[in-house]
Amino acid sequence: MFRSPPALFNTGAPIYKMFWLMVGAILLMVLDIRYHATDQVRSFIQHVLHPVQILVSQPGRILSSIGDDLVMMKSMKQTIIEQQNSIKDLTLLSSNSENLESENKNLRKLLRLQEQSPYQTLAAEIIYNPINPSSQKLVISRGKNDGVLLGMPVANDMGIVGQVVRLYDNVSEVALLEERDATIPIMVSRNAQRGVIFGAGRAAPLELRFVSNFGDLDVGDSLSTSGIDGVFPPGIPVAIITKIERAIDNSGAQISCRPLADLNSSKHVMVLLYHPTSDAPNPIVPESIKNKKNFKRAN
Amino acid sequence: MKLNFLMGMTVSLFLGFFINMLPWGNHPYIPDFILPILLYWILFFPEKMSLVLFFILGLMMDIQTSSPLGLHALAYVVGSVVMSLWSRKLLTNSPIGQLIVVFQIFLLIHSIIVILYWLLIPSYVFSIYYILFPAIVELCLWPIVRKLLTHPGTFLNGNKL
Numbered sequence: 001m002f003r004s005p006p007a008l009f010n011t012g013a014p015i016y017k018m019f020w021l022m023v024g025a026i027l028l029m030v031l032d033i034r035y036h037a038t039d040q041v042r043s044f045i046q047h048v049l050h051p052v053q054i055l056v057s058q059p060g061r062i063l064s065s066i067g068d069d070l071v072m073m074k075s076m077k078q079t080i081i082e083q084q085n086s087i088k089d090l091t092l093l094s095s096n097s098e099n100l101e102s103e104n105k106n107l108r109k110l111l112r113l114q115e116q117s118p119y120q121t122l123a124a125e126i127i128y129n130p131i132n133p134s135s136q137k138l139v140i141s142r143g144k145n146d147g148v149l150l151g152m153p154v155a156n157d158m159g160i161v162g163q164v165v166r167l168y169d170n171v172s173e174v175a176l177l178e179e180r181d182a183t184i185p186i187m188v189s190r191n192a193q194r195g196v197i198f199g200a201g202r203a204a205p206l207e208l209r210f211v212s213n214f215g216d217l218d219v220g221d222s223l224s225t226s227g228i229d230g231v232f233p234p235g236i237p238v239a240i241i242t243k244i245e246r247a248i249d250n251s252g253a254q255i256s257c258r259p260l261a262d263l264n265s266s267k268h269v270m271v272l273l274y275h276p277t278s279d280a281p282n283p284i285v286p287e288s289i290k291n292k293k294n295f296k297r298a299n
Numbered sequence: 300m301k302l303n304f305l306m307g308m309t310v311s312l313f314l315g316f317f318i319n320m321l322p323w324g325n326h327p328y329i330p331d332f333i334l335p336i337l338l339y340w341i342l343f344f345p346e347k348m349s350l351v352l353f354f355i356l357g358l359m360m361d362i363q364t365s366s367p368l369g370l371h372a373l374a375y376v377v378g379s380v381v382m383s384l385w386s387r388k389l390l391t392n393s394p395i396g397q398l399i400v401v402f403q404i405f406l407l408i409h410s411i412i413v414i415l416y417w418l419l420i421p422s423y424v425f426s427i428y429y430i431l432f433p434a435i436v437e438l439c440l441w442p443i444v445r446k447l448l449t450h451p452g453t454f455l456n457g458n459k460l
Contacts, residue, residue, distance in 0.1 A: 014350065018380040021354050025376065028358075028369030033419055038368045045362045049320075053363075056320040131319070132364040133327030134416045134423040139365070166365065173365050180422035201424060202325070264324070 046168045053139075053171075057127055064267070119233055119274040122146060124154075126267055127171060136176040136202055136263075138162065142271055143170045151231055153272045159237040159260035160184065160225060161269050174269070177238070177259050178202060186238050187226035191216055194226050197239060197257060205256035206239055213246050213253050223257060233274045308344075311336050311448060312356060320363060327429050330436040333360070334405060335444040337375065338382050342390070343449075345383040353379050370415045378408035401441055405434035 031037040072079075124140040142148050144167050152164045154174045162182065166173040175182050182199035186208070193215060198207045211217065221241045227234025239257035246253045315333040323329045333356065341348045357372025364371070382389075382404050389400050409430040416423045 015380065017350050018376055021350055021376045022373055025354070025357075025369035025373035028372070029367045029415070029419060032368040041358075042362060042368060045359055049359060049362060052317065053320060056317055057322060060322050128320070128322045129325035130364040130366075131323055131325060131329045132366050133413075133429050134366065134420045136325060137365055180424075201422075202327070 043168050046171065050168075050170055053127055119272050121155075121270040121272055122148070124269055124271055126269060129264075130173075135180075136178040136199070137165075138174040138176060138269070139171050140174055140269060140271070141171060143168045143172045145169050146271075147273060148172050148271050153225075153232045153236075153274060154269050155236060155272060156261050156266050156269045158262065159239070160232065161259075161261045161263060161266070163231070164271065176263050177206060177261075178204070178263055184232060184238060185226050185229045186223040187234075188217060189222045189224050189237075193217070194228070195223075197223065205242060205258060208241070208255040208257055209252075211253055211255060215253065217241060217244060217253070217255065219244060222260070231274075233272060236272075307448070308340050309352070312340070312352070316356065316359065316363075319360065327426075328432040328436075330433040330440070331360075331408075332437075332440070333375075334378070334408060334437050335441045336448070337379060338401060338404060338441075339444055339448050341379050341382045342386045345386045348379060348383060350376055350379065366416070367419050370412060370419070373415065374408045374411040377411060378404055381407060398438065398441070402434060402438045405437045406430060409434050 028038060028041070122142055124142040127139045127141055130137050130139060138154075138161070140154070148164055148167060150164055150167055154161045154164060160177065162174045162176040162179070163184075164172050165175045177184065177197070177199055178201065179199045180201045184197050185194065186197050187194050193211075195208050195211050198209055200207050208217075208223070219241050222237055223239045223241065225232040225234055225236045225238055237260050239259050241255060242258045243256040244253055245255075312333060315336040318332040337353060337356075353375045354372045357370075357375040358368065360371040360375075361368050385400060385404070389397055392400060413425065413429050417425045
């Protein structure tokens, strides 16, 4: 017969229970990291949490909207006049841009270049930033049900913000440009020189790597997406060069950039529902993006 | 009494979880507001604590912070078991001694979380302050939480400990 332990050690901590729960937690972590097999558990818990997340984000939203109202009241007249002026300018520009677009299309046809696929945008609200020291992410209010796919770029009016890395039914997680090892292929707008920008972690400047020491780059050059990856549509502003340190040896220049979009203080973003053209060599979103592998540096 | 106790425990834990869900921004030094509440309930009711509840809470926290599933769950379970092993000893200590022991457990839980991040996420940069800062803030919250939860009439319906 087993005897129960003496009362001194019987403190109520079920060690065997802890053991099983620890094994369960480790199993879940392995399944999650190695095999991405916990999507159902995740989406179930996310479903339970979603209404609470919305509820909890309400006070902040109300506060900020009140603040906006107060600011708006002061400068309403001014902004209305400014906006009317800018609308006039924009209508002029847009009428011109239609001409340019058709001209561009015809020229591309003549040259037998690929047509750039048009894409739609989907406005989304930022629900919150997850408190997570290992990554820079946003949770936005659009998900699978709204037609968002993994790997879709996310931007605001200033430029690219990040990329969708995890999908739920009604929300999705966006890895910011700042996320360590987030990569985005870019092109210098001035001279169409290509490169790749890497994220360097929270509040650190982005790095433009693999550029020769003698490349034609300058502080203040604006960088936009090049579109050769088939994930980001071409021509969207990404960052601006803030510092160039040219090395004496042959190791290449160290170039820091600042993202144009304000990554931490915007309220709304747009998901770009971008699919590369059907004639393109890689019509489907590459498998590597579905696996989020492009967010890891190749070791 | 039993119903009140369970209600107090779940209500206060989920309250802590809601506080965690507030838009704090993504700063690595933000504390985990559940931990003082969790440790309070284990300290005074080590026989009645429910490891599965803490496990589920940890899973919810993982989804909320978009970290690998099971990371916070593991830390909460280990921390709560250690706390329950020490709970009798802790209550006999002087107030300062109690604070030191509680601080050790906060440190333990945060170091489990940080070490797991470091092991699982290759791009994670380890910093000792990611363990120290949240633990210090939680230590400051501990007396407040304890005062609030032991206050007669709030959760325990007049049954003062």
